[in-house]
Amino acid sequence: MSGLERLSLNQKTTNSWTLREAIEGCVAAGLSSIGVWREPLQDMGVDAAAKALADAGLRVSSLCRGGFLTAEGDGAGRHAIADNTEAILEAAGIGAQCLVLVVGGLPEGSRDLPGARGRVRDRLAELVPIAHDHGVRLALEPMHPIFTADRGVLATLGEALDLAEAFDPQDVGVVVDTFHVWWDPQVDAQIERAAGRIASYQVCDWITPLPADTLLSRGMMGDRHIDFRRLTGLVEAAGYDGDIEVEIFNADVWAADPSEVVTTMSERYLQHVVTG
């Protein structure tokens, strides 16, 4: 299929594939970009992965994921910095265009949302110089408010930009993920404001009724409620012309044959996501 030049397969969409299988799957499908996850990357080894990615001629649109910066206490803070430093080295090792940060939810038993947000701000400030030294761009991912309590206290693109704007756009960008931002009445204005800071554009659909495990509630583009072309248009109007990554957490998608998932993903991308 032509028209797939900017399409990137986020590994999570084909969750049963190893990284090597995902690389081969991208090549077989005529894709030129992949979003990599840390666990399969560590399974393969960074050097071996870097070589395989280069041999395949694939761009790495993102490494998923660092973050989880909200735990209380200095020890937890040091642990978070150490783990994210490792992620930064991995991102540098495979030439990832950004390291996606999912900032973490409320610590167990805590109701102090402003406090958790404050720790994200403080620990991000510690990470930025480390990432800068390794030439890695950090990408703050605002998450749908369904995940504020247990996954990501950064709930809107506006809040992500408030944090990011303390830093150079090449050091700290943001992720625009349709699943997380589509509902936001401010999405037009905030995507416009994000010009120069969009480090990653990810797509998947919001489906109803939500599956019982809401973590796995993401749909294939076109399945349900999101107007992708409108959001793609906004992102492009903000100057973003980079890869468009498909990241789907969904038990049914994961149970299907990964090659068929890549085919469906490519078709739906052309049908629903790209403009013009």
Add this chain to the structure above:
Amino acid sequence: MSGLERLSLNQKTTNSWTLREAIEGCVAAGLSSIGVWREPLQDMGVDAAAKALADAGLRVSSLCRGGFLTAEGDGAGRHAIADNTEAILEAAGIGAQCLVLVVGGLPEGSRDLPGARGRVRDRLAELVPIAHDHGVRLALEPMHPIFTADRGVLATLGEALDLAEAFDPQDVGVVVDTFHVWWDPQVDAQIERAAGRIASYQVCDWITPLPADTLLSRGMMGDRHIDFRRLTGLVEAAGYDGDIEVEIFNADVWAADPSEVVTTMSERYLQHVVTG
């Protein structure tokens, strides 16, 4: 128990009770306010309900609910206006302090979120003079973004205020429901901005993991993640000193003995919700 002067039982919390039973339950528990739902009100009849409420000396903190303004087409629009006019008459008939409006989700098969929001704005403008003529205050309820697709395209307090501000605060107010707004990074500023427009303050908790039916995912105050005292403080700083309504959609709560639910609710209210 003393300290319950502002506590209101939203009928939905004791879902198995008829309106007459709920009125008796409030009196037995020493409460002086109730939030009424339309279906049980219609079952009892507005005149009978008005007499029973007056005899019991109960305030009616809200009537739930009108709204559902997003369907496409003129016929659907007329139907929505007619149904809401009926709700306005019911609210007037029992002296409800406000009629809560849940604005509705995307029409089946539609991905046009800006269009749905536009219909809410237009149809609200039709309803306001009708409500005004009957002395009923409309209360726009922003809903958690988990419900944007299928229940309420009004996703934030800021968006509700943008709509409300076209009208007199006595005609159009907003609902601050902790479940719907607790995650919002702008919640402090928007509650402050809502001064004079807070028509209803509702409380229940955000619980994780979310129950399989997310419509029934609301918890008893203190169960999980929300810092109620902080939000109550913000609402009071904005000048709101009215009733505090407990509205819980939860299968476990509904399966319990309603009298015990009211007792637990009163205890948790004193423990977690009221300030000072």
